Amino acid sequence: MSGLTHLDRLEAESIHIMRETVAEAARPVMLYSIGKDSAVMLHLARKAFYPAPLPFPLLHVDTTWKFQDMYALRDKVGAEAGIELLVYKNPEAEAKGINPFDHGPLHTDLWKTEGLRQALDKYGFDAAFGGARRDEEKSRAKERIFSFRTASHRWDPKRQRPELWSLYNVRKNPGESMRVFPLSNWTELDIWTYILRERIEIVPLYLAAPRSVVERDGLLIMVDDDRFQLKDGEQVQTRSVRFRTLGCYPLSGAIESDADTIEQVVQEMLLATTSERQGRIIDRDAGEGSMEKKKQEGYF
Amino acid sequence: MALPHAPKYQADERDLIAADISAYLARQTSKELLRFITCGSVDDGKSTLIGRLLYETRQIFDDQMAALEADSKRVGTQGQNIDFALLVDGLTAEREQGITIDVAYRFFATEKRKFIVADTPGHEQYTRNMVTGASTADLAVILVDARKGVLVQTRRHSYLAHLIGIRHLVLAVNKMDLVDYDEGMFNRIVHDYRQFAHSIGIEEFTPIPISGFKGDNITSAPSANTPWYAGPSLIHHLESVEIGDAAEQIRPLRMPVQWVNRPNLDFRGFAGLIAEGTVKPGDAVRVVPSGKTSTVSRIVTLDGDLDEAVAGQSVTLTLADEIDCSRGDVIAAADAPPEAADQFEAAIVWMSDEPLIPGRGYWLKLATQTVSATVHEPKYEVNVNTMEHLAVKTLGLNAIGVAEVTTDRPIVFEAYERSRTLGGFILVDKLTNATVAAGMIHFSLRRAQNVHWQALEISREQHARLKNQKPAVLWFTGLSGSGKSTIANLVEKKLHRMNRHTFLLDGDNVRHALNKDLGFTEADRIENIRRVGEVAKLMADAGLIVITAFISPFRAEREMVRKMLPEGEFVEVHIDTPLSLAEARDVKGLYKKARAGELKNFTGIDSPYEEPERPEIRIDTTAMTPEEAADLIVDKVVG
Numbered sequence: 001m002s003g004l005t006h007l008d009r010l011e012a013e014s015i016h017i018m019r020e021t022v023a024e025a026a027r028p029v030m031l032y033s034i035g036k037d038s039a040v041m042l043h044l045a046r047k048a049f050y051p052a053p054l055p056f057p058l059l060h061v062d063t064t065w066k067f068q069d070m071y072a073l074r075d076k077v078g079a080e081a082g083i084e085l086l087v088y089k090n091p092e093a094e095a096k097g098i099n100p101f102d103h104g105p106l107h108t109d110l111w112k113t114e115g116l117r118q119a120l121d122k123y124g125f126d127a128a129f130g131g132a133r134r135d136e137e138k139s140r141a142k143e144r145i146f147s148f149r150t151a152s153h154r155w156d157p158k159r160q161r162p163e164l165w166s167l168y169n170v171r172k173n174p175g176e177s178m179r180v181f182p183l184s185n186w187t188e189l190d191i192w193t194y195i196l197r198e199r200i201e202i203v204p205l206y207l208a209a210p211r212s213v214v215e216r217d218g219l220l221i222m223v224d225d226d227r228f229q230l231k232d233g234e235q236v237q238t239r240s241v242r243f244r245t246l247g248c249y250p251l252s253g254a255i256e257s258d259a260d261t262i263e264q265v266v267q268e269m270l271l272a273t274t275s276e277r278q279g280r281i282i283d284r285d286a287g288e289g290s291m292e293k294k295k296q297e298g299y300f
Numbered sequence: 301m302a303l304p305h306a307p308k309y310q311a312d313e314r315d316l317i318a319a320d321i322s323a324y325l326a327r328q329t330s331k332e333l334l335r336f337i338t339c340g341s342v343d344d345g346k347s348t349l350i351g352r353l354l355y356e357t358r359q360i361f362d363d364q365m366a367a368l369e370a371d372s373k374r375v376g377t378q379g380q381n382i383d384f385a386l387l388v389d390g391l392t393a394e395r396e397q398g399i400t401i402d403v404a405y406r407f408f409a410t411e412k413r414k415f416i417v418a419d420t421p422g423h424e425q426y427t428r429n430m431v432t433g434a435s436t437a438d439l440a441v442i443l444v445d446a447r448k449g450v451l452v453q454t455r456r457h458s459y460l461a462h463l464i465g466i467r468h469l470v471l472a473v474n475k476m477d478l479v480d481y482d483e484g485m486f487n488r489i490v491h492d493y494r495q496f497a498h499s500i501g502i503e504e505f506t507p508i509p510i511s512g513f514k515g516d517n518i519t520s521a522p523s524a525n526t527p528w529y530a531g532p533s534l535i536h537h538l539e540s541v542e543i544g545d546a547a548e549q550i551r552p553l554r555m556p557v558q559w560v561n562r563p564n565l566d567f568r569g570f571a572g573l574i575a576e577g578t579v580k581p582g583d584a585v586r587v588v589p590s591g592k593t594s595t596v597s598r599i600v601t602l603d604g605d606l607d608e609a610v611a612g613q614s615v616t617l618t619l620a621d622e623i624d625c626s627r628g629d630v631i632a633a634a635d636a637p638p639e640a641a642d643q644f645e646a647a648i649v650w651m652s653d654e655p656l657i658p659g660r661g662y663w664l665k666l667a668t669q670t671v672s673a674t675v676h677e678p679k680y681e682v683n684v685n686t687m688e689h690l691a692v693k694t695l696g697l698n699a700i701g702v703a704e705v706t707t708d709r710p711i712v713f714e715a716y717e718r719s720r721t722l723g724g725f726i727l728v729d730k731l732t733n734a735t736v737a738a739g740m741i742h743f744s745l746r747r748a749q750n751v752h753w754q755a756l757e758i759s760r761e762q763h764a765r766l767k768n769q770k771p772a773v774l775w776f777t778g779l780s781g782s783g784k785s786t787i788a789n790l791v792e793k794k795l796h797r798m799n800r801h802t803f804l805l806d807g808d809n810v811r812h813a814l815n816k817d818l819g820f821t822e823a824d825r826i827e828n829i830r831r832v833g834e835v836a837k838l839m840a841d842a843g844l845i846v847i848t849a850f851i852s853p854f855r856a857e858r859e860m861v862r863k864m865l866p867e868g869e870f871v872e873v874h875i876d877t878p879l880s881l882a883e884a885r886d887v888k889g890l891y892k893k894a895r896a897g898e899l900k901n902f903t904g905i906d907s908p909y910e911e912p913e914r915p916e917i918r919i920d921t922t923a924m925t926p927e928e929a930a931d932l933i934v935d936k937v938v939g
Contacts, residue, residue: 009333019614050601
């Protein structure tokens with residue numbers, strides 16, 4: 001007789017969710033954003049379907065503004081046997097040269113929200129795995145594990161299906177789709193302890209190292225390539241920093257830190273005094289409820 | 301107001317994090333998981349209690365704490381004190397946006413366990429939300445306001461928690477600070493509750509006097525204000541209550557198969573989450589419902605084969621023999637397999653605005669099995685406030701009742717009180733795909749394996765051979781006045797001339813006799829079609845070509861009849877006439893009456909017509925005459 005730990009339980013639940021999706025959906029896909037949650041999700045998917053290769057492709061909705069380190073890990077994962085990696089870039093955003101320096105919130109709208117919708121439609125995916133967790137943000141706390149979307153990808157929080165036991169209703173009409181969140185019940189600490197336990201590879205940006213940054217609006221923004229537009233008076237400095245969340249590099253705030261092992265990162269996190277999403281500009285766009293609004297429009 | 305400081309309870313943990321993070325993380329990986337639900341109305345201090353638990357276990361960062369302080373002063377209800385309710389309730393903005401909060405999940409952890417709390421705020425849709433939140437919970441905290449004692453809501457919450465099979469109940473008598481921590485008051489409430497609890501079959505519960513607002517008996521007990529209290533603090537109780545892993549593991553093996561893993565010809569594994577029991581290579585197993593037996597050869601995982609797997613783990617099993625096994629089957633201990641049956645009594649919680657339609661087909665999902673099922677007229681509905689049984693014809697939103705359920709083929713099950721996994725099911729609307737109900741099986745009404753069809757000496761093939769024809773059911777569907785009866789009659793005449801043995805079942809005629817007890821409500825229309833379907837099937841068994849002419853407006857019922865017949869024998873004929881044309885013809889003057897409001901539930905006017913999606917034959921009456929239509933149908937059937 002052995003007692004299962006909470007990580008064992010979470011792992012089993014996530015695997016169960018992925019298998020239900022693959023058994024019942026016509027064309028599933030895993031949204032791969034290269035961050036630590038994606039890394040855990042991918043690891044769980046390997047476990048769920050071993051020894052078979054992943055029965056779905058990974059999809060990276062690219063904005064062309066991710067960190068170099070992220071692209072490096074993505075391409076490494078994509079080159080592995082048994083993994084099909086699709087990269088999608090919104091052609092309209094590409095043609096217009098949409099970027100976070102000149103276009104503000106439009107950058108996220110076009111590259112991410114619109115890009116995701118286009119990619120799902122293009123390939124006809126009817127179930128997309130995402131790495132969102134309920135502990136991240138208030139509007140996530142009430143989202144279902146299987147989150148139903150209309151044919152126009154809208155989320156209607158008033159029409160969510162009740163989700164009982166571990167019985168997931170995956171049925172839908174043609175054109176409609178599901179977002180599936182296998183990590184719903186994981187917390188940030190669970191993610192980190194699992195990464196340690198399973199020795200999962202993550203982007204090195206999560207660990208502290210000397211990096212080139214500028215201070216802007218109270219955030220430390222990394223100068224990751226020569227497209228960075230310096231404002232008057234801004235100076236590039238080298239500081240020891242790491243990132244708690246990763247997105248487009250001009251939109252991700254770094255924190256000063258010397259934590260260069262996962263243990264130290266967790267230590268800092270637990271003794272920290274600010275909540276996780278502080279470093280993300282994207283959630284601040286429209287003040288209270290902005291994530292809710294984005295989700296209704298089709299953002300993951 | 302004093303600045304908030306890290307709560308004392310977590311101080312030791314913080315010291316360890318700072319001093320030895322590796323030791324701390326090692327401890328993190330060996331925590332257990334407990335899921336619980338808090339039940340109470342807004343006034344009972346539920347949000348305050350959850351906020352307090354998050355605060356005490358330090359799930360709250362300084363930036364959130366600062367925001368909380370500011371909000372407490374601005375909109376809080378606790379004067380200059382911190383209003384913990386705002387932490388979880390800070391949903392005002394969402395409420396203003398008209399966003400419904402039904403079930404939210406919160407997380408916190410202590411040294412020993414990680415907790416997932418299902419929080420179901422608000423009064424609206426309470427039953428649906430609480431049942432949803434409770435379905436995954438091991439424990440329920442029933443909150444009572446010490447000033448008010450056991451109320452109707454308390455009874456309702458307790459009944460629902462008990463119904464959904466939660467074994468551990470905590471009676472948290474809250475707001476003790478407002479009754480001067482009076483022991484007598486606490487004891488009276490516990491006494492009242494015990495009497496009620498026993499009356500509905502709750503044998504045990506743990507009463508704790510608390511103040512979510514002041515913090516009494518939350519992390520340590522007894523608090524200075526309640527020296528008379530001898531029990532555990534709330535957190536201590538949550539940390540130590542028996543989770544039931546051991547009990548799950550000593551039961552016979554049950555693993556519903558989710559997915560067959562077949563990457564190549566050499567490997568065939570069965571993937572699933574072990575619901576109960578333990579499995580080892582070499583164990584004898586039985587696949588139900590087929591009953592085939594084999595032995596387990598390997599437990600395959602990415603990290604290497606396992607020597608043993610237990611309830612709660614997701615694994616992939618390979619078997620020693622090549623036996624049929626697919627999604628929906630259950631791999632079970634060979635000597636103690638579960639039953640299969642196709643008729644049950646079940647408690648049903650209705651969760652949709654559209655009420656239950658007895659006799660209609662719904663999808664029923666239980667574990668990994670999905671079948672078509674019908675629910676009979678409920679035996680009774682339970683008034684969740686008084687526990688009275690009410691006689692009802694249907695179940696509406698948030699109603700709880702007991703009814704018989706029939707599935708179109710046997711499913712593997714266990715009584716819900718034995719197994720949540722094999723006893724709990726959901727019902728899904730076949731058209732909208734919405735989850736409309738949750739059910740809990742009490743027992744099977746007859747075991748499918750004990751019901752045998754009387755084997756008939758003369759088979760349906762022999763009947764058909766004698767008549768020298770292939771039996772079929774030509775199922776005409778279309779609006780009133782579309783020309784179904786006219787074309788059906790022509791078809792029968794033509795077939796008759798060709799020496800085919802036919803029979804025409806006409807809607808109006810059947811309603812004069814076989815179905816004269818039925819009206820035109822949705823439920824009656826469904827029963828009408830069900831009976832006609834059964835009669836048509838008997839006639840087809842006798843070798844006849846059956847022609848039916850019924851509006852049969854609902855897709856679900858037409859599909860039901862299709863499923864009764866062997867593949868290929870059901871021929872759906874859609875007599876497609878635009879509503880405007882049918883109404884303009886109005887041969888029987890019915891549309892006029894319906895428009896005038898003299899006829900209720902008239903298809904096309906105030907009752908829907910669901911067009912066939914893929915009929916075998918579609919007749920566009922605007923493009924051909926009835927004669928041409930009949931020729932086309934006869935050609936397809938005989939040709």
